[in-house]
Amino acid sequence: MSEAIEGERTFVDKFPEEARLVRAAMLGSFLALTLGAIFGIIQTLHRTDVFRGLISSAEYYTSLTAHGVFLALSFTTFFLVGLFTWAVVRSLDRPLLNIKITWTWYGLMAAGMTMTGISILAGFTDAIDMSADVLFTFYAPLQAHPLFYAGLAVFIVGSWIAGADWFRTWLAWKREHPDERIPLQTFMVLTTMAMWYIASSAVAASVLIFLLPWSLGFIDQVNPTLTRTLFWFFGHPVVYFWLMPAYLLWYTVLPKIAGGRLFSDPLARVVFVLFLLLSTPVGIHHQYLDPGIAEGFKFISMTNTMFLLLPSLLTAFTVVASVEYGARQRGGTGLLGWLTELPWRKPEFTGMMLAGLMFAAGGFSGMVNAGMNINYMIHNTIWVPGHFHLTVGTAVALTFMAATYWIWPQISNKPIYSRSIGLFQVVLWFIGMALMSNAMHAQGILGVPRRTAEPEYAGFDYPAGFGGFEELNIQIAIGGTLLFLSTVLFIGNLVLTMGNPKVSGLAETLPPALSGPDDAPQVLDNLRLWVGIALVLVVLAYALPLGAIISRGGLLGPGVGTYPVWLIPAVDALANVPTLLVSAAGDAAAVLAEVGR
Numbered sequence: 001m002s003e004a005i006e007g008e009r010t011f012v013d014k015f016p017e018e019a020r021l022v023r024a025a026m027l028g029s030f031l032a033l034t035l036g037a038i039f040g041i042i043q044t045l046h047r048t049d050v051f052r053g054l055i056s057s058a059e060y061y062t063s064l065t066a067h068g069v070f071l072a073l074s075f076t077t078f079f080l081v082g083l084f085t086w087a088v089v090r091s092l093d094r095p096l097l098n099i100k101i102t103w104t105w106y107g108l109m110a111a112g113m114t115m116t117g118i119s120i121l122a123g124f125t126d127a128i129d130m131s132a133d134v135l136f137t138f139y140a141p142l143q144a145h146p147l148f149y150a151g152l153a154v155f156i157v158g159s160w161i162a163g164a165d166w167f168r169t170w171l172a173w174k175r176e177h178p179d180e181r182i183p184l185q186t187f188m189v190l191t192t193m194a195m196w197y198i199a200s201s202a203v204a205a206s207v208l209i210f211l212l213p214w215s216l217g218f219i220d221q222v223n224p225t226l227t228r229t230l231f232w233f234f235g236h237p238v239v240y241f242w243l244m245p246a247y248l249l250w251y252t253v254l255p256k257i258a259g260g261r262l263f264s265d266p267l268a269r270v271v272f273v274l275f276l277l278l279s280t281p282v283g284i285h286h287q288y289l290d291p292g293i294a295e296g297f298k299f300i301s302m303t304n305t306m307f308l309l310l311p312s313l314l315t316a317f318t319v320v321a322s323v324e325y326g327a328r329q330r331g332g333t334g335l336l337g338w339l340t341e342l343p344w345r346k347p348e349f350t351g352m353m354l355a356g357l358m359f360a361a362g363g364f365s366g367m368v369n370a371g372m373n374i375n376y377m378i379h380n381t382i383w384v385p386g387h388f389h390l391t392v393g394t395a396v397a398l399t400f401m402a403a404t405y406w407i408w409p410q411i412s413n414k415p416i417y418s419r420s421i422g423l424f425q426v427v428l429w430f431i432g433m434a435l436m437s438n439a440m441h442a443q444g445i446l447g448v449p450r451r452t453a454e455p456e457y458a459g460f461d462y463p464a465g466f467g468g469f470e471e472l473n474i475q476i477a478i479g480g481t482l483l484f485l486s487t488v489l490f491i492g493n494l495v496l497t498m499g500n501p502k503v504s505g506l507a508e509t510l511p512p513a514l515s516g517p518d519d520a521p522q523v524l525d526n527l528r529l530w531v532g533i534a535l536v537l538v539v540l541a542y543a544l545p546l547g548a549i550i551s552r553g554g555l556l557g558p559g560v561g562t563y564p565v566w567l568i569p570a571v572d573a574l575a576n577v578p579t580l581l582v583s584a585a586g587d588a589a590a591v592l593a594e595v596g597r
């Protein structure tokens with residue numbers, strides 16, 4: 001069944017240096033996954049009161065911070081920088097410009113995440129006077145050790161250099177191929193990174209200008225509404241930063257595994273451009289309940305959010321059409337009969353399909369989150385983790401795990417240790433998540449809070465509905481346990497794979513799309529235009545709310561003026577500059593007049 005051709009060169013044969021980097025990035029990602037899953041099972045058993053012996057309830061928040069940071073920020077980002085490196089080098093068919101720069105950004109990202117990780121984990125011991133139990137959203141006035149923020153800054157700078165590395169490689173390719181369209185995978189990487197530069201600039205500003213100086217004691221307070229708004233300016237598009245690599249796999253790899261070809265290259269380009277344009281000006285939809293932001297701005301953000309549905313619906317259509325084409329190529333017929341012709345025994349296929357299915361469910365609960373009025377019903381309840389374990393926790397995480405079964409042999413020349421365990425593992429994730437996430441949604445509707453070590457309150461009973469609080473707790477605990485076991489199987493399988501001997505004949509090629517890039521209007525490849533429009537939309541969505549937040553709450557909180565106290569001498573000096581210039585000009589004129597006489 002495999003279309004691997006004996007003798008054809010794999011990615012690692014062609015680009016050994018780049019393959020090493022891709023492996024290192026993915027291993028970093030899987031280390032974060034392992035740590036995150038350990039905290040995941042600990043906190044699941046803790047909050048459901050199945051087992052509270054491992055951590056105290058105060059330490060719950062350290063565990064939750066570690067879980068959020070290691071999984072949402074570290075696991076996802078390390079995997080995607082590996083994937084993007086593979087995608088750029090593979091689709092341009094040329095090596096990166098300077099592998100030393102590549103290792104530099106990898107080193108910065110790894111160092112940054114290590115710094116942040118240490119600051120969080122130190123919270124478990126009294127031996128070191130350091131903690132960062134601020135959760136992955138690090139809202140002020142919760143304050144972490146400076147190492148936490150410094151690590152985040154270093155991590156983000158590393159990711160910026162990574163983006164520059166891929167842009168430079170593409171520019172070099174473009175000089176060699178002046179009249180060609182940007183290859184689809186590279187196009188996807190570049191649009192994603194353009195979005196990432198816009199989005200991450202806000203969180204970098206929040207960390208470097210406010211939170212880091214504040215935790216170092218240089219400034220006394222910050223404006224919490226401002227730092228939260230800057231966080232969510234980044235916090236919404238970051239979900240597309242995780243999702244777009246999964247889309248890259250669904251568009252370019254999944255159809256091939258299904259035995260077909262991508263249905264439409266132009267449509268895929270349109271989707272990525274739409275994400276670049278629409279994912280940033282919507283972050284305020286995470287702040288529907290924040291005071292200090294006018295309702296009108298929240299309403300605009302909600303409207304923009306609804307537009308974001310479009311590229312996801314386009315994706316559902318294109319990906320399903322491509323898979324159906326593959327099934328029909330393999331002899332599938334009938335309205336739904338073609339489904340039986342799909343390669344369900346391949347973990348990479350089944351994993352990605354189940355991930356896509358869960359994403360659809362996540363889309364529905366996401367619509368509830370996005371509606372300004374129904375959001376009030378589920379805000380800050382366990383419904384919200386129920387939602388994003390379907391999206392980032394499955395659509396993204398399960399796609400990445402499934403893709404590993406396909407990509408790892410090509411970046412290492414080692415066949416997967418056991419593909420049957422792989423298949424079992426992805427199905428187990430699906431079942432575990434169906435249980436855990438469904439029960440979280442149901443508990444949320446009963447009003448059970450998220451981010452709470454002991455959500456059962458003395459003398460208070462939650463209303464019953466879809467099963468009571470206790471019954472749903474059991475479902476969450478069983479689901480979480482299955483997820484943890486699935487992670488153990490994934491990591492174990494990979495470790496055993498690394499011990500396999502190298503073989504040849506593992507190469508896989510990606511076929512061109514049915515409707516190729518030449519059918520796409522040239523303007524789609526005009527990245528400058530799209531970045532320009534994206535920036536205009538950001539200004540339209542954020543200039544007024546940010547202005548209002550700063551004028552009402554002060555740049556550094558109420559009563560602290562509009563700039564940091566430690567900047568006062570510099571600002572005073574700057575304020576004097578015009579006066580000095582005018583008097584200097586006056587003096588000069590007088591001298592000139594004297595000379596001229």
Ligand code: HEM
Nearest residue numbers: 037040041044068071072135136393397450451452480483
């Ligand atoms: C091993 C499987 C997993 C288990 C058992 C698990 C369990 C949980 C539970 C029970 C919570 C809610 C805690 C609370 O609000 O009190 C939670 C929160 C969270 N999970 Fe997971 N999870 C798993 C995998 C993942 C994955 C793969 C991701 C992302 C890629 C993820 C990202 C998050 C995030 C971002 C939070 C929110 C943290 C916060 O509120 O600050 N989880 N997880």
Ligand SMILES: [Cu+2]
Nearest residue numbers: 235236285286
């Ligand atoms: Cu959002």
